Amino acid sequence: MPSTPASATALRVGVFDSGVGGLSVLRAIHETLPQATLIYAADSAHAPYGERSDDDILRRSEAMAAFLHAAGADVLVVACNTATAIAIEPLRLHHAGWPIVGVEPGIKPAIAASRNGRIGVMATTGTLRSARYQRLLQAHGARVQVFAQPCPGLAHAIEQGRLDDPELLALIERHCAPLRAHGVDTVVLGCTHYPFVARQIQAALGPEVLLLDTAHAVARQVARVVEGLQPHVSAPGTLPQLWTNGDPQQMQRLAGQWLGFPFLVQRLPA
Ligand code: DGL
Numbered sequence: 722m723p724s725t726p727a728s729a730t731a732l733r734v735g736v737f738d739s740g741v742g743g744l745s746v747l748r749a750i751h752e753t754l755p756q757a758t759l760i761y762a763a764d765s766a767h768a769p770y771g772e773r774s775d776d777d778i779l780r781r782s783e784a785m786a787a788f789l790h791a792a793g794a795d796v797l798v799v800a801c802n803t804a805t806a807i808a809i810e811p812l813r814l815h816h817a818g819w820p821i822v823g824v825e826p827g828i829k830p831a832i833a834a835s836r837n838g839r840i841g842v843m844a845t846t847g848t849l850r851s852a853r854y855q856r857l858l859q860a861h862g863a864r865v866q867v868f869a870q871p872c873p874g875l876a877h878a879i880e881q882g883r884l885d886d887p888e889l890l891a892l893i894e895r896h897c898a899p900l901r902a903h904g905v906d907t908v909v910l911g912c913t914h915y916p917f918v919a920r921q922i923q924a925a926l927g928p929e930v931l932l933l934d935t936a937h938a939v940a941r942q943v944a945r946v947v948e949g950l951q952p953h954v955s956a957p958g959t960l961p962q963l964w965t966n967g968d969p970q971q972m973q974r975l976a977g978q979w980l981g982f983p984f985l986v987q988r989l990p991a
Pocket of ligand 1: 738739740742743768769770771772800801802803804845848876877911912913914
């Protein structure tokens, strides 16, 4: 893949999540659009979103979007199922003309993949109670049995970064046991934090259960949306910037383990 010439301008992709979860989407976007400048904002000081009120989620999503807009993002990626469920429509209204891509639980690919028609969806309480999730289910879920599993506490525990901690493993077991009992053969990871513990979830569900997340589908959608867009900041591409209002060392460590490409961690005011 040719690298961006120093004189060329690069398209800016702004990405946010309640915390580190959206790095799972950022990695896929980098694979799909290696020449784009990536600006990631982690609202870790206010994570988890999944157990907050809709008003809080709206307010925090708007603050993150405003930051990325001011940073010159040509496109916004809401790399959070919860924020997409609650806030993407108001964000699109408020920022008319700014392309905004969201993340939703991959019910449709799960239906295509399932052999026994029994699907589990692991997501936050906020995502599962949303009208947007109910619409997704109505649009695609009629021919199969979908077992929704709210996972309170899981995104927060992942945010702490100790991914093999016995308490985290016990929480995963607690959330996976009902899905095992329902005999699901396909499980949707409906929160961008959960791919960080996909190995642990797989161990709890058993090797025959297929896990699905939508990071690559979202990256492909971002690539479609940016086709033909002209960068509106005329500056050459730079290292991916990871802004956090949480612990910068924690971000450095998790992103270092997860991303596999160089980046710069910056402090975001809380
Ligand atoms: N990563 C987010 C999601 O995809 C939110 C997790 C949280 O903050 O509760 O839903």
